[in-house]
Amino acid sequence: QKEVEQDPGPLSVPEGAIVSLNCTYSNSAFQYFMWYRQYSRKGPELLMYTYSSGNKEDGRFTAQVDKSSKYISLFIRDSQPSDSATYLCAMKSGAGSYQLTFGKGTKLSVIP
Amino acid sequence: GAVVSQHPSRVICKSGTSVKIECRSLDFQATTMFWYRQFPKQSLMLMATSNEGSKATYEQGVEKDKFLINHASLTLSTLTVTSAHPEDSSFYICSAQTGTGTEAFFGQGTRLTVV
Numbered sequence: 001q002k003e004v005e006q007d008p009g010p011l012s013v014p015e016g017a018i019v020s021l022n023c024t025y026s027n028s029a030f031q032y033f034m035w036y037r038q039y040s041r042k043g044p045e046l047l048m049y050t051y052s053s054g055n056k057e058d059g060r061f062t063a064q065v066d067k068s069s070k071y072i073s074l075f076i077r078d079s080q081p082s083d084s085a086t087y088l089c090a091m092k093s094g095a096g097s098y099q100l101t102f103g104k105g106t107k108l109s110v111i112p
Numbered sequence: 113g114a115v116v117s118q119h120p121s122r123v124i125c126k127s128g129t130s131v132k133i134e135c136r137s138l139d140f141q142a143t144t145m146f147w148y149r150q151f152p153k154q155s156l157m158l159m160a161t162s163n164e165g166s167k168a169t170y171e172q173g174v175e176k177d178k179f180l181i182n183h184a185s186l187t188l189s190t191l192t193v194t195s196a197h198p199e200d201s202s203f204y205i206c207s208a209q210t211g212t213g214t215e216a217f218f219g220q221g222t223r224l225t226v227v
Contacts, residue, residue: 008153034215043118043205043218044156088155090216098144098209100216104155 003027006089006103015112019076023089023103026070030091030101033065035074038086038105047087048074079110114140116208118219125196125226133191133222135206141186142208146216147179150203162189196226 006023013019021035032051036044048063050056056063062075072091076083089103115138125131135145144163148156160176162168162183170176178200180192189208193200205221 036218041203041221041223043116043207043221046215046217049215098146098161098216099158100146100207102155 003101004089004091004103007106008104010107010109012109012111013079015079015081015110017079017110019074019079019083019108019110021074021076021087021089021106021108023072023091024070025072025091025101027091027093027101028067028070029093032092033063033072034090034100035061035063036088036090037083038088040085044088079108081110081112084109114138114208114210114215114217116142116206116217116219118206118222120222121220122223123225125224127197127226128195130192130194131196131224133193133204133206133224135189135191135208135219137187137208137217140208140210142189142210143186144209145183145189146207146209147181147189147191148205148207150205150221156205159191193224196224198226200224201226 004025035048038044053065053067060077064073086105086107088105090100117136119134147159150156159174160168160170162181164183164186168181183189206219207216209216
Protein backbone atom coordinates (compact mmCIF):
# COMPACT_ATOMS: atom_id res chain seq x y z
CA GLN A 1 0.00 0.00 0.00
CA LYS A 2 1.35 3.40 -0.98
CA GLU A 3 1.63 6.01 1.74
CA VAL A 4 -0.67 8.43 -0.09
CA GLU A 5 -3.34 7.39 -2.55
CA GLN A 6 -4.97 9.86 -4.91
CA ASP A 7 -7.25 9.11 -7.83
CA PRO A 8 -5.45 10.44 -10.91
CA GLY A 9 -8.66 11.14 -12.79
CA PRO A 10 -9.02 12.78 -15.21
CA LEU A 11 -12.03 14.56 -13.78
CA SER A 12 -14.20 16.74 -16.01
CA VAL A 13 -16.91 19.00 -14.64
CA PRO A 14 -19.03 21.81 -16.08
CA GLU A 15 -18.29 25.37 -15.10
CA GLY A 16 -19.97 26.30 -11.83
CA ALA A 17 -19.96 22.78 -10.43
CA ILE A 18 -18.66 21.84 -7.00
CA VAL A 19 -15.51 19.76 -7.26
CA SER A 20 -14.43 17.25 -4.65
CA LEU A 21 -10.85 15.98 -4.64
CA ASN A 22 -9.63 13.40 -2.16
CA CYS A 23 -6.60 11.61 -0.80
CA THR A 24 -6.21 8.77 1.63
CA TYR A 25 -3.08 7.96 3.54
CA SER A 26 -1.73 5.20 5.72
CA ASN A 27 0.84 6.93 7.94
CA SER A 28 -0.84 8.05 11.15
CA ALA A 29 2.15 10.29 11.92
CA PHE A 30 1.14 12.80 9.24
CA GLN A 31 -0.02 16.03 10.87
CA TYR A 32 0.38 18.69 8.20
CA PHE A 33 -1.69 18.52 5.05
CA MET A 34 -1.40 20.57 1.90
CA TRP A 35 -3.06 20.94 -1.44
CA TYR A 36 -1.11 22.18 -4.42
CA ARG A 37 -2.33 23.22 -7.85
CA GLN A 38 -0.03 22.55 -10.78
CA TYR A 39 -0.64 23.93 -14.24
CA SER A 40 0.94 22.15 -17.15
CA ARG A 41 4.73 22.57 -17.24
CA LYS A 42 4.75 24.74 -14.14
CA GLY A 43 5.79 24.21 -10.55
CA PRO A 44 3.15 23.41 -7.90
CA GLU A 45 1.43 26.35 -6.26
CA LEU A 46 0.34 26.05 -2.64
CA LEU A 47 -3.44 26.38 -2.26
CA MET A 48 -4.23 25.21 1.24
CA TYR A 49 -2.21 24.31 4.30
CA THR A 50 -3.81 22.72 7.35
CA TYR A 51 -2.63 21.23 10.59
CA SER A 52 -4.34 18.19 12.11
CA SER A 53 -8.07 17.55 11.72
CA GLY A 54 -10.71 20.07 10.79
CA ASN A 55 -11.81 22.41 8.03
CA LYS A 56 -10.17 25.43 6.48
CA GLU A 57 -11.80 27.76 4.01
CA ASP A 58 -10.19 30.24 1.64
CA GLY A 59 -12.45 31.83 -0.90
CA ARG A 60 -13.88 29.13 -3.15
CA PHE A 61 -11.62 26.47 -1.65
CA THR A 62 -12.30 24.37 1.44
CA ALA A 63 -9.89 21.80 2.81
CA GLN A 64 -11.04 19.07 5.17
CA VAL A 65 -8.92 16.70 7.19
CA ASP A 66 -10.28 13.63 8.95
CA LYS A 67 -7.36 12.05 10.74
CA SER A 68 -9.48 9.26 12.23
CA SER A 69 -10.27 8.07 8.71
CA LYS A 70 -6.91 9.15 7.27
CA TYR A 71 -8.78 11.05 4.60
CA ILE A 72 -8.39 14.56 3.28
CA SER A 73 -10.49 16.52 0.81
CA LEU A 74 -10.38 19.69 -1.20
CA PHE A 75 -13.65 21.25 -2.33
CA ILE A 76 -13.82 23.87 -5.05
CA ARG A 77 -17.06 25.83 -5.26
CA ASP A 78 -18.28 27.59 -8.38
CA SER A 79 -15.51 25.99 -10.42
CA GLN A 80 -14.02 28.04 -13.23
CA PRO A 81 -12.15 27.05 -16.41
CA SER A 82 -9.07 28.62 -14.83
CA ASP A 83 -9.26 25.93 -12.14
CA SER A 84 -8.32 23.34 -14.78
CA ALA A 85 -5.04 21.91 -13.53
CA THR A 86 -3.58 18.96 -11.68
CA TYR A 87 -4.20 19.01 -7.93
CA LEU A 88 -1.67 17.36 -5.69
CA CYS A 89 -2.19 16.51 -2.05
CA ALA A 90 0.87 16.46 0.17
CA MET A 91 1.50 15.73 3.81
CA LYS A 92 4.22 15.47 6.39
CA SER A 93 4.66 14.38 9.95
CA GLY A 94 5.66 17.76 11.31
CA ALA A 95 8.08 18.44 14.08
CA GLY A 96 11.61 17.87 12.87
CA SER A 97 10.37 16.83 9.47
CA TYR A 98 10.64 18.80 6.26
CA GLN A 99 9.92 16.02 3.84
CA LEU A 100 6.63 16.00 2.00
CA THR A 101 4.88 12.90 0.72
CA PHE A 102 2.81 13.59 -2.37
CA GLY A 103 -0.15 11.97 -3.99
CA LYS A 104 0.05 11.35 -7.72
CA GLY A 105 -2.27 14.24 -8.47
CA THR A 106 -5.75 14.51 -9.95
CA LYS A 107 -6.14 16.18 -13.31
CA LEU A 108 -9.19 18.43 -13.35
CA SER A 109 -10.84 19.98 -16.38
CA VAL A 110 -13.59 22.56 -15.95
CA ILE A 111 -15.59 22.83 -19.13
CA PRO A 112 -17.08 26.25 -20.01
CA GLY B 113 2.93 33.41 -0.36
CA ALA B 114 6.68 33.37 -0.58
CA VAL B 115 8.38 33.42 -3.98
CA VAL B 116 10.84 30.83 -5.22
CA SER B 117 12.48 31.55 -8.55
CA GLN B 118 13.94 28.75 -10.64
CA HIS B 119 16.08 29.30 -13.69
CA PRO B 120 16.19 28.37 -16.49
CA SER B 121 12.62 27.32 -17.20
CA ARG B 122 13.68 25.29 -20.18
CA VAL B 123 17.04 24.01 -21.39
CA ILE B 124 18.18 21.78 -24.20
CA CYS B 125 21.68 20.35 -24.02
CA LYS B 126 23.81 17.85 -25.84
CA SER B 127 24.49 14.44 -24.40
CA GLY B 128 27.64 14.45 -22.30
CA THR B 129 27.46 18.10 -21.27
CA SER B 130 26.54 19.51 -17.86
CA VAL B 131 23.60 21.72 -16.99
CA LYS B 132 23.16 23.94 -13.93
CA ILE B 133 19.73 24.83 -12.56
CA GLU B 134 19.34 27.61 -10.00
CA CYS B 135 16.74 27.93 -7.27
CA ARG B 136 16.40 31.18 -5.35
CA SER B 137 14.13 32.19 -2.51
CA LEU B 138 13.39 35.83 -3.29
CA ASP B 139 11.73 37.17 -0.17
CA PHE B 140 12.70 34.79 2.60
CA GLN B 141 15.66 32.80 3.85
CA ALA B 142 15.37 29.11 3.11
CA THR B 143 17.13 26.90 5.61
CA THR B 144 16.23 23.87 3.56
CA MET B 145 15.69 23.37 -0.14
CA PHE B 146 14.51 20.28 -1.96
CA TRP B 147 15.01 19.04 -5.49
CA TYR B 148 12.35 16.96 -7.19
CA ARG B 149 12.01 15.23 -10.49
CA GLN B 150 8.66 14.77 -12.16
CA PHE B 151 7.90 12.40 -14.99
CA PRO B 152 4.86 12.92 -17.24
CA LYS B 153 1.60 12.18 -15.44
CA GLN B 154 3.50 11.25 -12.31
CA SER B 155 3.89 12.91 -8.96
CA LEU B 156 6.98 14.61 -7.67
CA MET B 157 9.86 12.33 -6.78
CA LEU B 158 12.21 13.73 -4.16
CA MET B 159 15.81 13.58 -5.29
CA ALA B 160 17.66 15.31 -2.48
CA THR B 161 17.42 17.64 0.48
CA SER B 162 19.94 20.41 0.89
CA ASN B 163 20.66 22.50 3.94
CA GLU B 164 22.62 25.72 3.74
CA GLY B 165 26.30 25.15 4.33
CA SER B 166 26.20 21.38 4.50
CA LYS B 167 26.20 18.43 2.13
CA ALA B 168 22.97 17.41 0.51
CA THR B 169 21.13 14.28 1.54
CA TYR B 170 20.23 12.16 -1.45
CA GLU B 171 17.33 9.77 -1.73
CA GLN B 172 17.99 6.14 -2.41
CA GLY B 173 18.77 5.50 -6.05
CA VAL B 174 19.81 9.07 -6.83
CA GLU B 175 23.43 9.34 -7.96
CA LYS B 176 25.13 12.07 -5.97
CA ASP B 177 28.01 12.31 -8.42
CA LYS B 178 25.62 12.88 -11.28
CA PHE B 179 23.27 15.32 -9.59
CA LEU B 180 25.50 17.80 -7.79
CA ILE B 181 23.73 20.04 -5.30
CA ASN B 182 25.20 23.15 -3.76
CA HIS B 183 23.40 25.26 -1.16
CA ALA B 184 25.93 28.03 -0.61
CA SER B 185 23.59 30.61 0.90
CA LEU B 186 20.20 30.87 2.56
CA THR B 187 18.66 32.05 -0.69
CA LEU B 188 20.34 29.96 -3.37
CA SER B 189 20.64 26.27 -4.18
CA THR B 190 21.91 24.85 -7.44
CA LEU B 191 21.47 21.47 -9.09
CA THR B 192 24.04 20.48 -11.70
CA VAL B 193 23.27 17.53 -13.93
CA THR B 194 26.68 16.26 -14.98
CA SER B 195 27.41 14.31 -18.15
CA ALA B 196 23.76 14.46 -19.09
CA HIS B 197 22.16 11.63 -21.02
CA PRO B 198 18.79 11.48 -22.79
CA GLU B 199 17.33 9.50 -19.88
CA ASP B 200 18.00 12.54 -17.66
CA SER B 201 15.43 14.46 -19.68
CA SER B 202 12.71 15.41 -17.24
CA PHE B 203 11.01 18.21 -15.33
CA TYR B 204 13.07 19.30 -12.33
CA ILE B 205 11.48 21.34 -9.56
CA CYS B 206 12.93 22.91 -6.44
CA SER B 207 11.16 23.91 -3.27
CA ALA B 208 12.16 25.90 -0.23
CA GLN B 209 11.04 26.08 3.37
CA THR B 210 11.99 28.34 6.23
CA GLY B 211 11.72 25.71 8.92
CA THR B 212 9.89 22.62 10.11
CA GLY B 213 6.14 22.85 10.19
CA THR B 214 6.05 25.52 7.54
CA GLU B 215 4.74 25.48 4.01
CA ALA B 216 6.93 24.46 1.08
CA PHE B 217 7.04 26.88 -1.83
CA PHE B 218 7.98 25.65 -5.27
CA GLY B 219 9.88 27.10 -8.15
CA GLN B 220 8.45 27.18 -11.65
CA GLY B 221 10.32 24.06 -12.70
CA THR B 222 12.94 23.41 -15.38
CA ARG B 223 12.24 21.30 -18.42
CA LEU B 224 15.52 19.59 -19.33
CA THR B 225 15.86 17.93 -22.71
CA VAL B 226 19.07 16.08 -23.49
CA VAL B 227 19.63 15.40 -27.18
